[in-house]
Amino acid sequence: MSDASHSYQNRILLRYCLDSGRLLIGQILLGNDYSLRHSDDVERLDLNPHTSASDAREIARYDEKGVFRPLKTAPNLRRGWLLRLSSLEEMELALEYFYPSALGLWNAFLNKKLHATSMTETLNRQTGMYRITQLLTPQQAGELVAQCCTSDGGCLRSILWDRAPGEPLSTLPPSKLSLDDLPSERIPLICRELCNLVVAAARPIAKGNLPKKT
Numbered sequence: 001m002s003d004a005s006h007s008y009q010n011r012i013l014l015r016y017c018l019d020s021g022r023l024l025i026g027q028i029l030l031g032n033d034y035s036l037r038h039s040d041d042v043e044r045l046d047l048n049p050h051t052s053a054s055d056a057r058e059i060a061r062y063d064e065k066g067v068f069r070p071l072k073t074a075p076n077l078r079r080g081w082l083l084r085l086s087s088l089e090e091m092e093l094a095l096e097y098f099y100p101s102a103l104g105l106w107n108a109f110l111n112k113k114l115h116a117t118s119m120t121e122t123l124n125r126q127t128g129m130y131r132i133t134q135l136l137t138p139q140q141a142g143e144l145v146a147q148c149c150t151s152d153g154g155c156l157r158s159i160l161w162d163r164a165p166g167e168p169l170s171t172l173p174p175s176k177l178s179l180d181d182l183p184s185e186r187i188p189l190i191c192r193e194l195c196n197l198v199v200a201a202a203r204p205i206a207k208g209n210l211p212k213k214t
Contacts, residue, residue, distance in 0.1 A: 006104055006107075009107055010103040011088050011092050013110075014088060018032050022184065022186065023185060025098075025102060025189065026099055026102075026156050027077040028077070028099075029041075033084070034084070034085040034087060034090065036056070036082075036094055036098075037081065037082045038077060038080070038081070041080065047081055047082035048081050049082050050084070051084055051085070051086075053085055053090040053097070054097070056083060057097040059078065060097055062078065063077075063078055073099060073156045073189050075151065102189050102190070105190040106188055109179070109190060114190070116160045116162075116192045117161055117192065117193035118162045118164050118167075119161060120163065120164040122193050126199065129203070130200070132203060133199055133202040133206045134206070135207075136205060136206045140205050140209075141202075142163065143171065144198065144201060145163075145169055145172065148201055149191075150176075157189040158176060160192055
């Protein structure tokens with residue numbers, strides 16, 4: 001499917017969400033008037049207005065303290081802004097800047113075309129300086145995921161991959177590992193495989209598992 005077809009399907013899904021009242025995605029509240037704002041800013045009247053979808057890219061780049069956000073789905077999106085856009089197409093583009101591939105992944109999930117990759121499979125395909133992450137023990141893997149992927153300070157995505165094939169994660173709450181209890185007003189953020197940031201965090205831990213030189 002071409003990028004244009006993917007975008008069209010995402011807009012159909014987004015239109016359905018707006019019409020059915022599914023207006024929360026991550027830390028963002030959507031409006032039927034094609035507006036977007038931080039979900040904690042519903043009552044604020046002093047929001048800084050923006051009218052271009054591309055402004056979302058800059059809004060999403062830094063947190064409240066001006067620190068760069070390497071992970072767009074971290075729960076540290078800054079507040080104080082209001083995007084007033086003019087079309088569904090612009091709203092879809094803005095969401096892509098805020099939460100890359102969010103609509104596309106949910107579309108794939110709904111159409112039973114989403115394939116999750118286990119943590120061990122992701123680590124086993126690492127090469128170069130990250131190949132050492134294959135030495136991570138199951139206990140270390142669980143602890144790392146619990147630290148990096150928690151919604152409270154880590155990442156807002158729902159994890160649909162296992163630690164190993166057929167071996168679910170046990171260090172995160174069940175609600176983090178499924179979309180079964182997704183609130184009716186929320187659009188999910190889906191994680192289908194371990195991200196590069198967690199792979200990088202795994203490297204120094206795995207290095208500690210190397211045999212000590214004598």
